[in-house]
Amino acid sequence: MTDKFKSFITDVLAQIDIEVGGSRPWDIEVHDDRLFQRVMTQGSLGLGEAYMDGWWDAPAVDQFLYRILTNEIHHKIKVDFSLALLTIKGILFNPQRSHVREVGEKHYDIGNDLYRRMLDPYMVYSCAYWRDATTLEAAQEAKLDLICRKIGLKEGMRVLDIGSGWGGFLRFAAERYGVTGLGITVSKEQMALANDLRGDLPIETRLMDYLELDGTFDRIVSIGMFEHVGYKNYGPYFSKVRDLLPDDGLFLLHSIGGSLSRHAGEPWLEKYIFPNGMLPSPKQVSGAVEGKLIMEDWHNFGADYDPTLMAWHDRFEAAWPDLRDAYDERFYRMWRYYLLSCAAVFRARWVHLWQIVYSRKGLAGGYRSVR
Structure with missing residues (x-):
């Protein structure tokens, strides 16, 4: 399954001129292949936590993310349970007042x-x-x-x-x-x-x-x-x-x-x-x-x-x-x-x-x- 996720994400990134293992400022270096499954199942939360854990780097993180955002890659990787849970929490509760x-x-x-x-x-x-x-x-x-x-x-x-x-x-x-x-x-x-x-x-x-x-x-x-x-x-x-x-x-x-x-x-x-x-x-x-x-x-x-x-x-x-x-x-x-x-x-x-x-x-x- 990890190989399948890796192949899919590598291909999606290549479509927006981001190379896994490349040398340009916006290219990404992957230190742990579990990154691909983490991103597919956890979305933006998984990407950020994986960076904190040292699973990936980029010479210019801002340029890497800018390319992802401007090419709307989120439409191709749609699973984001963390965002869904936060939305439900925001609708059902009022955390801004209960945790001022x-x-x-x-x-x-x-x-x-x-x-x-x-x-x-x-x-x-x-x-x-x-x-x-x-x-x-x-x-x-x-x-x-x-x-x-x-x-x-x-x-x-x-x-x-x-x-x-x-x-x-x-x-x-x-x-x-x-x-x-x-x-x-x-x-x-x-x-x-x-x-x-x-x-x-x-x-x-x-x-x-x-x-x-x-x-x-x-x-x-x-x-x-x-x-x-x-x-x-x-x-x-x-x-x-x-x-x-x-x-x-x-x-x-x-x-x-x-x-x-x-x-x-x-x-x-x-x-x-x-x-x-x-x-x-x-x-x-x-x-x-x-x-x-x-x-x-x-x-x-x-x-x-x-x-x-x-x-x-x-x-x-x-x-x-x-x-x-x-x-x-x-x-x-x-x-x-x-x-x-x-x-x-x-x-x-x-x-x-x-x-x-x-x-x-x-x-x-x-x-x-x-x-």
Whole structure:
């Protein structure tokens, strides 16, 4: 049976100019022939786990996966029980609410040392804006400033950041625009470091779930957190935002999104990187926000996530000799597969990065788009 699977997959790969045992960056080297059966029976989960186990390599994993994605090889290898099980779980249960802090504990709390070495000085863990930038630092500052301009920040405004990470946006906004701010996160490590880094700035980060928020904020942002909300909770999420905004307030949602409506995340990423994560579709977002907020602007710059992820990967690789005592070899292969596979997905335009600006009742005179 293994030989049959090997012959089938080798032939499918050859059709898209990927050679098993070849020497080009996108060719694959197989170290264990059990890989073929694992992929046929476990789909993307099996492919990712086999890489973690050292069963295969490629000189450029991102290029190998990009060729697979752009040639839609998944239509030829259709068995993916792990995705089916995740979908059933997503329909029957609401793991994003029953395990609110799981992603914080399993992903964001794994070590501030890792993230400090991988990210820019503001420790922004979301897509950068590369239109006029050539370095990660410049691209992340351009993204932060883009957000500030899109929501019309002015000195003295009170800003809420839902899912504020290590506090980079609020630090930037307080330094450059003179605002005060509150950030919330479900990660203890993020909260601790964010509060250590704020200095004398009038900002604060709390360990808190978004449904526990109250009060009113002139501006609200959510940068890279909506992917953890879950489709069953989009309606309550937007209702909470509406409750926190004044009539003349603005809310900016910065989120990865997919073209198709789904009820679960990608199996390998869900298991190893982002527990209970899932990407919203335009239909799901629009349906959930209807009757709650007014959409003023929708900006897609998902192609910019490719260079962002590759920059993170380069920094991770450079830092690995200093990090390896705290993390094992399987973690190294898992983390680089995460960064490179996600770069391939964005490069193939399978997923997107949206910045959507909402008002509570519609801005008088209209909203002027900022790019």
